[in-house]
Amino acid sequence: FLKGTQTQLKFLPVQQTDFVFSVFAEEWGxxxxxxxxxxxxILILWCLKIALTSRDLLxxxxxxxxxxxxxxxxxxxxGMVLGMLPVVGIPLPFLSYGGSSMVVMMTAMGLLLNVSMRRFVLHP
Structure with a gap:
């Protein structure tokens, strides 16, 4: 448990960014x-639920x-980690180390919470 050989022996080239899912799957099984x-x-379904119950097109x-x-x-x-797609450098949301990706995801979650909150606002 938490002693994976590929990660501990540094066989994965960019563990903290592109291949964080392989590190996570190796360590947690x-x-x-x-x-x-x-x-x-669940996160994607929550986004879709908010979209279906939103009051406006935006x-x-x-x-x-x-x-x-x-x-x-x-x-x-x-798909990239499993070898089914070419390695293109797309980060895994909320897990990969990448400043701009994390900022974009947190901003997106803020926008989503705003849309979710405004479902219940009553307009006169």
């Missing part, structure tokens, strides 16, 4: 990787856009 994918699925577009952004980043990063 299949169940850890599965739980992480389920957490991303909220719908923002929510669907954020859901698509998270889906494609997870899909490309995990």
């Amino acid at each position: 299949f169940m850890g990787g599965l739980i992480l994918m389920i957490m991303f699925l 909220g719908v577009l923002v929510s669907f856009g954020i859901a698509a952004l998270i889906f494609w980043e997870v899909f490309i990063n995990v």
Whole structure:
């Protein structure tokens, strides 16, 4: 547990950025990787729920856009780590070390919370 050979012996070239999912899956095993994918699925479904219950078109577009952004980043990063897609340097949302990616994801979550909050505002 938490003593993976590939990560401890530095066989992965960029552990903290592009290949963070492989480090996570090696250290936590299949169940850890599965739980992480389920957490991303729950986040995407929450974005879609907010989009479907939004009161205006802008909220719908923002929510669907954020859901698509998270889906494609997870899909490309995990496919890249599994060797099914070429290595392109897409970070895994909320886990990869990347300043601009983290700022974009946190800003997207703030926008999503704003859209979610404004569902219940009553206009005179």
